[in-house]
Amino acid sequence: MNKPFPIPQNDDLSRRSFVLGTTVATAAHAVGAPNEAARIPIIDTHIHLFDATRPQGAPYAGPGGESPRVSLPPHYRKLAVPPGIVGAIKVEASPWVEDNLWALQIAQTDPMIVGVIGNLQPEKPEFSEYLDRHHRNPLFRGIRYGNLWGYNLARQAGNPVFVEGLKRLADADLVLDSANPNIELLQGIIRVSDQVPDLRIVIDHLPAMEPTANSRSAYHAALTELKQRPNVFVKLSTVIHRVNGRVSTDLNSHRDRLDKLMEIFGEDRVLFGSDWPNSDGVTSLDKIVNIVSEYFAVQPRTVAEKYFWRNSKNVYKWVRRADNQPTAAN
Numbered sequence: 001m002n003k004p005f006p007i008p009q010n011d012d013l014s015r016r017s018f019v020l021g022t023t024v025a026t027a028a029h030a031v032g033a034p035n036e037a038a039r040i041p042i043i044d045t046h047i048h049l050f051d052a053t054r055p056q057g058a059p060y061a062g063p064g065g066e067s068p069r070v071s072l073p074p075h076y077r078k079l080a081v082p083p084g085i086v087g088a089i090k091v092e093a094s095p096w097v098e099d100n101l102w103a104l105q106i107a108q109t110d111p112m113i114v115g116v117i118g119n120l121q122p123e124k125p126e127f128s129e130y131l132d133r134h135h136r137n138p139l140f141r142g143i144r145y146g147n148l149w150g151y152n153l154a155r156q157a158g159n160p161v162f163v164e165g166l167k168r169l170a171d172a173d174l175v176l177d178s179a180n181p182n183i184e185l186l187q188g189i190i191r192v193s194d195q196v197p198d199l200r201i202v203i204d205h206l207p208a209m210e211p212t213a214n215s216r217s218a219y220h221a222a223l224t225e226l227k228q229r230p231n232v233f234v235k236l237s238t239v240i241h242r243v244n245g246r247v248s249t250d251l252n253s254h255r256d257r258l259d260k261l262m263e264i265f266g267e268d269r270v271l272f273g274s275d276w277p278n279s280d281g282v283t284s285l286d287k288i289v290n291i292v293s294e295y296f297a298v299q300p301r302t303v304a305e306k307y308f309w310r311n312s313k314n315v316y317k318w319v320r321r322a323d324n325q326p327t328a329a330n
Contacts (some may be wrong), residue, residue: 122165
């Protein structure tokens with residue numbers, strides 16, 4: 001066995017350099033070290049797939065600029081494998097109900113995709129029929145509903161038909177993913193969770209939510225309420241995001257917010273997500289992995305495993321489709 005490197009007892013600079021080097025090395029070890037036995041596999045709980053070259057086009061094909069008009073599993077796999085991502089959940093990128101089937105068909109072509117979050121509206125009369133139909137495919141893991149496509153979860157939280165639809169979703173052991181958090185959405189999630197306490201709800205992109213001075217009190221009040229609801233989970237996704245026109249990939253720029261969310265939700269209720277390819281407009285996929293790897297490198301390995309894959313398995317109950325994808329026995 002190799003002996004540990006000695007730390008000079010009277011050299012503060014050397015000590016700091018050693019600690020920093022250990023942290024960075026641990027982060028690399030977690031996601032991409034040569035020692036495969038020590039690598040923590042990563043399940044990405046938030047990617048988008050679309051193809052605007054189809055005859056019918058696509059209602060969404062990236063945020064514009066340099067974003068691709070086509071985003072399919074081979075494109076993702078090429079970027080995801082090097083930093084240690086072994087599976088991903090496709091989150092809806094279309095309000096067209098027929099695109100639920102398209103997404104499932106595309107997911108079926110590549111074992112990298114371990115689940116699909118579709119787009120169905122619980123307030124619609126056809127919801128139960130569509131839910132039953134798509135739920136027959138084990139890759140279908142839930143629906144997304146929030147601040148997207150003109151949907152308003154906070155308003156629908158007072159609609160008995162909508163709530164009844166969510167009860168059917170919970171009975172099917174499926175997940176409700178929210179979309180694009182703001183104060184109103186967080187408050188709506190609280191009301192939904194109170195009415196359907198067995199429903200697993202996932203809040204996306206919360207690290208990117210920038211409360212204003214006027215909304216900060218309501219933001220903290222909502223987080224305090226959400227802390228009491230064990231079936232509400234949060235994606236520590238879009239950690240790297242644009243603030244006042246600037247983008248920082250330095251962990252110290254984001255550490256305080258990550259610490260706060262970890263304090264609120266705890267190690268059992270946080271998930272990794274990249275938001276690829278939307279994230280390409282801000283930073284690269286490997287840098288997204290690197291910054292959260294650095295953050296969790298100083299945590300016990302069990303905590304990092306929960307964030308990178310174990311919690312996603314408990315929440316989404318995704319389908320293992322490849323030998324390199326983890327199991328509870330790992």
